[in-house]
Amino acid sequence: xxxxxxxxxxKIQEISRKLLEEGRVDRVIGFERGEFTGEMTPVLVTxxxxxxxxxxNPECEMMLAKYLLDYGGSTTGIVAKPCDTRAITVYxxxxxxKRDEIVIIGINDCxxxxxxxxCDECGVRNPVVxxxxxxxxxxEPVETDIKDDLKDMSLGERFAYFQEEFSRCIRCxxxxxxxxxxxxxxxxxxxxxxxxxxxxxxxxxxxxxxxMRAMHMAGRCINCGACELACPEAINMRALTRNLYRxxxxxxxxxxxxxxxxxxxxxxxxxxxxEQGFLD
Amino acid sequence: xxxxxxxHKAEVMKITQETGSNLNIKTFRIRLLEEEARKKFNxxxxxxxxxxxxxxxxxxxxxxxxxxRDDYFDVSVKETGLVTEAMHNLEEGDEIGVRGPFGNHFPxxxxxxxxxxxxxxxxxxxxxxxxxxxxxxxxxxEEYGRxxxxxxxxxxxxxxxxYDFPRWEKSPDTLVKYTIDEECEGWVHCVGYPHDLLHDExxxxxxxTVFFTCGPPIMIKAITDELKSSGIDPSxxxxxxEMKMSCGLGKCGRCNIGSYYVCKDGPVFDLKQMEKMxxxx
Amino acid sequence: MLKVLAKSxxxxxxxxxxxxxxxxAPVRRQYGxxxxxxxxxxxxxxxxxxxxxxxxxxxxFFLPQNxxxxxxxxxxxxxxxxEKETLIFxxxxxxxxxxxxxKPVFLDDDFTDTYFQKKxxxxxxxxLGCSSRQENxxxxxxxxxxxxxxxxPVNMYDDGEKIWFAVRDKELxxxxxxxxxxxxxxLEEKKGKWQEEFEKTAITLDLPLPFPELKTFEAPFWHKxxxxxxxxGVCTYYCPTCFCFGFFWEKHPEGIDRWRTWDSCMFxxxxxxxxxxxxxxxxxxxxxxxxxxxxxxxxxxFDGVPACSxxxxxxxxxPVNIDLRVILRTVEKYLKEEEGxxxxx
Numbered sequence: 001x002x003x004x005x006x007x008x009x010x011k012i013q014e015i016s017r018k019l020l021e022e023g024r025v026d027r028v029i030g031f032e033r034g035e036f037t038g039e040m041t042p043v044l045v046t047x048x049x050x051x052x053x054x055x056x057n058p059e060c061e062m063m064l065a066k067y068l069l070d071y072g073g074s075t076t077g078i079v080a081k082p083c084d085t086r087a088i089t090v091y092x093x094x095x096x097x098k099r100d101e102i103v104i105i106g107i108n109d110c111x112x113x114x115x116x117x118x119c120d121e122c123g124v125r126n127p128v129v130x131x132x133x134x135x136x137x138x139x140e141p142v143e144t145d146i147k148d149d150l151k152d153m154s155l156g157e158r159f160a161y162f163q164e165e166f167s168r169c170i171r172c173x174x175x176x177x178x179x180x181x182x183x184x185x186x187x188x189x190x191x192x193x194x195x196x197x198x199x200x201x202x203x204x205x206x207x208x209x210x211x212m213r214a215m216h217m218a219g220r221c222i223n224c225g226a227c228e229l230a231c232p233e234a235i236n237m238r239a240l241t242r243n244l245y246r247x248x249x250x251x252x253x254x255x256x257x258x259x260x261x262x263x264x265x266x267x268x269x270x271x272x273x274x275e276q277g278f279l280d
Numbered sequence: 281x282x283x284x285x286x287x288h289k290a291e292v293m294k295i296t297q298e299t300g301s302n303l304n305i306k307t308f309r310i311r312l313l314e315e316e317a318r319k320k321f322n323x324x325x326x327x328x329x330x331x332x333x334x335x336x337x338x339x340x341x342x343x344x345x346x347x348x349r350d351d352y353f354d355v356s357v358k359e360t361g362l363v364t365e366a367m368h369n370l371e372e373g374d375e376i377g378v379r380g381p382f383g384n385h386f387p388x389x390x391x392x393x394x395x396x397x398x399x400x401x402x403x404x405x406x407x408x409x410x411x412x413x414x415x416x417x418x419x420x421x422e423e424y425g426r427x428x429x430x431x432x433x434x435x436x437x438x439x440x441x442x443y444d445f446p447r448w449e450k451s452p453d454t455l456v457k458y459t460i461d462e463e464c465e466g467w468v469h470c471v472g473y474p475h476d477l478l479h480d481e482x483x484x485x486x487x488x489t490v491f492f493t494c495g496p497p498i499m500i501k502a503i504t505d506e507l508k509s510s511g512i513d514p515s516x517x518x519x520x521x522e523m524k525m526s527c528g529l530g531k532c533g534r535c536n537i538g539s540y541y542v543c544k545d546g547p548v549f550d551l552k553q554m555e556k557m558x559x560x561x
Numbered sequence: 562m563l564k565v566l567a568k569s570x571x572x573x574x575x576x577x578x579x580x581x582x583x584x585x586a587p588v589r590r591q592y593g594x595x596x597x598x599x600x601x602x603x604x605x606x607x608x609x610x611x612x613x614x615x616x617x618x619x620x621x622f623f624l625p626q627n628x629x630x631x632x633x634x635x636x637x638x639x640x641x642x643x644e645k646e647t648l649i650f651x652x653x654x655x656x657x658x659x660x661x662x663x664k665p666v667f668l669d670d671d672f673t674d675t676y677f678q679k680k681x682x683x684x685x686x687x688x689l690g691c692s693s694r695q696e697n698x699x700x701x702x703x704x705x706x707x708x709x710x711x712x713x714p715v716n717m718y719d720d721g722e723k724i725w726f727a728v729r730d731k732e733l734x735x736x737x738x739x740x741x742x743x744x745x746x747x748l749e750e751k752k753g754k755w756q757e758e759f760e761k762t763a764i765t766l767d768l769p770l771p772f773p774e775l776k777t778f779e780a781p782f783w784h785k786x787x788x789x790x791x792x793x794g795v796c797t798y799y800c801p802t803c804f805c806f807g808f809f810w811e812k813h814p815e816g817i818d819r820w821r822t823w824d825s826c827m828f829x830x831x832x833x834x835x836x837x838x839x840x841x842x843x844x845x846x847x848x849x850x851x852x853x854x855x856x857x858x859x860x861x862x863f864d865g866v867p868a869c870s871x872x873x874x875x876x877x878x879x880p881v882n883i884d885l886r887v888i889l890r891t892v893e894k895y896l897k898e899e900e901g902x903x904x905x906x
Contacts, residue, residue, distance in 0.1 A: 034884050036764065037697060041882040042789040062881050067789070117594070168592065170626060172798045173828070174880045177791035190830045192362045199809035199822055200627055230880035232616075232795050234595035281636030284672050285819065289634065334633060335817040337810055339835070361835030377634065497838060523840065524832050526807060529672040532824070533805030534832055536854060537840075538774050539861035544671075558778040558853075560840050 003111050003135070005057040011134045012079055015105055017051035019077045025103050027071070029064050030054040030079035042067065054079065061113045063087060063226040066180045068097050077103040082110045083224040085127040086257030087180040090220060092129075093260050096183060106130025109138040118225025118238065121146050128258055146223065146246040149239060161239070166206040168233040175237055176213065178230035181220045188212060214240040219248050219265025222257045284529055287332045287377025288321070289313045292370055293352060298440035304359040305403055305440055306368055307344065311352040312378060321378075323347050324385035325410035326520055326548040330528055331355065331367070332377030339363035340525040342407030342547070343381070346414040356406040356440060382528035383547050386411045386492065386518065395425035395486045399474050399503050401432045401495020402440075407520050407547075408494050409441060416451045427454045428482045432474045432495065434461050457481045475502040484510065491517045497561055504551050514551035521547050521561045537561055562728040563743040571724065572606035575650070577736055579603075582648035582685065585622070587615040600649065611651050611719040614695035618656050618801030618874065619649050623663065623680045626798075628821045630676065633810060644683065651689040651717060655700040655872035657710045659801030660686070662870065665863055666804055676821075685733075688713035692720065692755045694762050697873030699886055701759055702766040705870060708752055708759075720751055766889055769896060770867055771860035778853060780895050786888045787848035789881050794825035796875035796883075797851065802868045805831070826850045852888055 016028040032043040032053040040059045065087035091097045106127030112119030123144045126137040176182045188196045198205040223245045248254045251274045254265045294309035312318040328342045345354035359368045400408050415424045433439045449456045459470035493503045500519050507517050523535035523542040530544030538557040578584050587598045588608040598615045631637050667677035688710025700707050710716050714730030725743050797803040807824040827847050833839040841847050859868035876884050
């Protein structure tokens, strides 16, 4: 059955208006269409009258969960794709947000986004957690595989590949800012005592940035693809993080963002944990 | 390299450990190595320099000594980041780079004959010391009226330039008061924040007084508010702003507040100017 | 002198130019799924794209993202003497205006920036009149003529089949001598049509420039217009006029060099003091700084000219599609309402 996006949008509007009118939330984070660009953009709605601007469609590619971090201490409604609910789940597990401060308007039976290649690797098509659900949940599971594109590359080839990709990086940090995992109060890049990464946009510092960032992703990244969507230079940085996700899945049977009670990969240790590293 | 970006070679003549408790402040006495450069290097109280620790980077520091000492200058450095940490690791005799002087200066000529009040907080005393030393200089002292100071520090351990104070106190027609944030044993001076104390501790009723203040942004705001509400003319309240000056040429953008670039149009501003600026410092 | 060139003969024509210049033009590049148009030295004339605005501005030729300024103490510079002049083939009005905006900043009498100056002196730009509105651009709302590049020796037009050259510089005429003359009336007719198209799609902005500083600064809408901003530096790094920079030092076997690198007012670290205090701590403050610098502070310092040429790249490249035009409209509306309250009250 074809997904009826205008129906979904209408539901979002109704629910948001109600939440705002009844004072259950101080704001709703969702999407609206840009006046001149015609493109979807995240919006914070505080006035019930403005709820009618909220829309949902396959162009709504940005992750909204990260905005929740700005509004602790007040209540926020959020339009959430299944990946957003996974991000929220990670935040809940890490106690970065409070469950009673958010109202999750979850979208069932996600069809994936037009632009996002990561959606092809995602099997989570219904919200992991939601207060309001829109649409019928998808019943049959979706079988997907995380692409293992580094497998057939030698170490030298991998290095050459990343060299090519990272040489384009202009260090605008759009990937970091779009990434919900990048929630550190101060990013290692922004520390000047000690200074971990140099200011140049040379290969050396670009590598340091992307590799160090990737190390922080393991066991927390949900492979949502927000980093690549945000990157203006079309750098395939998921080639790193996607593989970390795959390794965590294969070696530790761990997938982040599915259970708020489950601790993150690096916060737990089991005696039978595998000693395998990334490079095998 | 553009001459404005090329530092002069200089030597650290002397390092004085000022405070060492919760803030680590050292004062560096610096002398340009080339005689020609030294002769041309003229600065005024209120201006600043960019100092390079070779291979590490550059940071801005206000002159903390009087230009009447024409062989050298002092800067006081609080250890906070990459460059200041590297500076603290220097030893006497080490070489550093000096770029500048940059910025405008205190109106040391316009204030001739006037009474002066200095209100300083912590290391904010450093740029004021340049002007204080200038007006208290034996050759200049009689050109200026009464000099009063209220010098605030977190605690007695955080006082800097203690070795100057006896000399300042002895200067003719000069009153120096000290205050710390919280009462402590053995402290015989004032306790409390300077904006709360200034009416009681200083004589503010003298006509033709110019106020100079420097310290943490929050202190500057509190003091300027207090002075203004006491009816002091905003153009007689002068402060020096600290932003993250880098190029010194009004281009790199870090120190931009409103239409001003603090490194070029400042760092010295009077309250009349500041009231027209966005409060973003 | 008005000349025309069949697009099929572009390669031969560029070969002539290449004898004297390093020719740089907008070319298509494929990165993964993403297709981009960027200024690069031309290897093959078929890769040149004149009908689509380049994703990156030509700013990098005057103000590279990373620029070696020389040994930190000796100061010799990188520029090699005798290097060929760079010819940038096809620069649109917005990007030409952007260079004009940068000039007084870097070529001021007090502190002339010789790096910028030398690069500019070694560059020739051929203007490219726009024959259609590009994604999100609005130069015509800022009193810039999209059809007529200013301060260029040659202004070109691409009508789909041929390229027109309006040659204004005697010294460059030799390159065009072999080409057939263009019919001025025919070109005017085409320009008239393009002009009409622009007028139909124009957005009127009635901006009081410079924005009144304190009144705009203290306006209540800044939180709203910055609430969805991620805080990355894309808008500033793709901007043809943003010029904020920082220095860094790099050791190499023979010594230590001082480098200059782009920096961005959108990053918290840009203004954060070593001691931790940050005058622009929140995203709201930083977004406000970007807009106010462009439309209030810069025009105050530079004869009323805003530091924006309406190219629209900040809009097209923004990961969350934040629209500068919407922000400008918001400011405009707010100031009008304030004015109304004042005059009626």
